Amino acid sequence: MTEAVIAASGTSAYWYLTRATGTVALLLLTASIVLGVVDVRRWSSRRWPRFVIDTLHRNAALLAMVFISLHILTSVLDSFAPISLADAIVPFGGSYRPFWLGLGALSFDLLIAIVVTSLLRARIGVGTWRAVHWLVYASWPIALLHSLGTGSDVSHTWQLAISVACIAAVLIAVLARVLDHAAATPAARNAALGGAGAFSLFLALWLPSGPLGSDWARRSGTPTSLLPHAHSPHAGAKR
């Protein structure tokens, strides 16, 4: 009986779990990037030696992958939104907010490439590994956009606070990376700063009229049958 009520109102345990694991994954990914920059900038102290930072960076990334996998699993198992397993890997093919969900799949694909190359680093060599690793600077913003586009709690204060904190952390990390004069050419540094600036500007302009604006659920591609105004006591249980 309780299940029917829960199903009828469109929320199940899986739905909560998918949102929770998604948020945690974003936090872990953010932490991994921040630690990665700390690592490459070679910061260390007596209590935080380089190998600890390095291991934390790797473990944060691997843990993020675990949470993303749970996020995918729970979103597939949840009966509210029609998301299949394939949608998690093949971007933009789904029927639930296809574009914004697809971004998640895209981000996940990039992360798989990064993690696999990292695990096989000894075999593929430092050059190839490094080249693929740069993709994390694409993977993270895509994951963020996915969370802002598909997330159903974006406008809630706590979720907004988390998103803003993650954005701020990554922007600071990118700045710290860019300021590493020994590592990059001025052209690369300017490109990075330009990219970060452009992305921030985009978010500032888009958020208010996008996910934080009215009727985002419909505008982002939620199937009509699931939209609140079309909602009937039994609608949520149907596919």
Added chain:
Amino acid sequence: MNPADASMLAPPAADHAPNAGSLPRLLAGVSDDGGRVHVERHLSVHGGLPLVGGRRSWRRREESPLVEEVHRAGLLGRGGAAFPMARKLQAVAAVRGTAIVVANGTEGEPASEKDATLMELAPHLVLDGAVAAAEAIGATEALIATCEIDVGAFESVSLAIEERSAAGIGGSDEPSLRVVSAPSHYVAGQETALVNYLDGGPALPTFTPPLPFERGVGRRPTLVSNVETLAHLALIARHGARWFRALGTPAGSGSTLVTLAGPVARPGVYEIALGSSLASLARAAGGTTHEVRGALIGGYAGAFMPASRLRDVALSEEHLAPHGARMGAGVVSLLSTDACPVAETVRVARWMAGQSSGQCGPCVHGLDALAGELERLAQGAGSGEGRLDYLATVIARRGACGHPDGMVKLLESALRAFPEEFADHARHGPCERCASPPELPLPARPVSGERRRSRRATA
């Protein structure tokens, strides 16, 4: 050794057999006005290169009779390392795969001119040596590497290759010959750097193993040998080990080319018997034109010696070793009493630091620190000799090649040879001779190569 092999090394016709114990050997045939030995003159002076036999005439692993003869002759490399040539030939021959010969005439040592001179004046001996070595180890190709600033050497060797085929020497059975021009910075002539360059990379040293003899150009076993060593090999192939040993000493056999620079009447390249005295070389060069303060022997990875020791010193490894010196690239740079040994050392140290390939932290930072410390010492503002000693210990053997070690040895020899001058400068700063024009050459030789990156240590 079967009779057919023995005939390969029989002395040629009597009119070609040179007087065993006489000079010149490599420079035989060079006219008095320093004219180039073209192919006809080469053949009339030295005779033809006895057929060492095509590479099909014996299995590679079986030792070639020429290698045996080179071993008996005791030929040591003339590129600076003085490595026994026979052992090098055997090492390359023992590796599976078709070998390749690289004749190293890059001569990165600024004061040295012997290799360029040899290639300009007697290129056919170099080519003969490369061909003989190639056939002895089963190589199908020989590359002659010149320095890009030695245009004369490049053209002379190119012309010699053409002259050879025009004169009908060699043919399709012979290893193919090609001349290549390599960058001029100091470490470009290091054997792994040269192999790197010939493989299409930058002329910068690589990490070993593998060493070139096992995997070099095109991943083939590579014999990298100085052009002068190969020229001697060409003569051993003709006249044999006993003839070769008629000059020189038991440990340092044969003749060698040396570049004599500094206050002498006729500086330049001379061929001497190993073990000759420096005094006799100076006499052959017309005597000194100024009082001598000391000398740098062996180039910038060599050793300084004060004048007091130069009077009796002889030029061969075993005579120089007790003085902490080596023949090296065969350069003797005399310093006049007008020069300040400290200032000269400081300038060379800074130059050597700039010649680092930039690939290894201890070299880039260490040589820079060493040069900086010397500069301060010369100004009377040094941090104390403990610092120099410390730097010397911490730099040694921590680079991929011997460049930092060469500089450390040079510095140590300078401190040993001129202790009063160094102590004087440490206490009182520059002397009036510090402003004299430099006597040791410091040419601009930018280190080229994309892989050279700027080093950084911990943030």
Added chain:
Amino acid sequence: MSRRVRVNPIACEAHGMCAELLPERITLDEWGYPIVDGEPVSGEELAHAKRAAQACPTFALLLERQG
């Protein structure tokens, strides 16, 4: 079975993790580059040496067979 620890100085970029993980054998010079004692490593130290070699971001730390 014992091995020798060796640094490829060209690959080394002075990250310094090797010195943290094998301080008994590796110290850093004033520029952050490793000074390795070339003595053989065996037993428990070998496990730490392997970990140090794996941790190197540029694979500059090598474990070579004795001799």
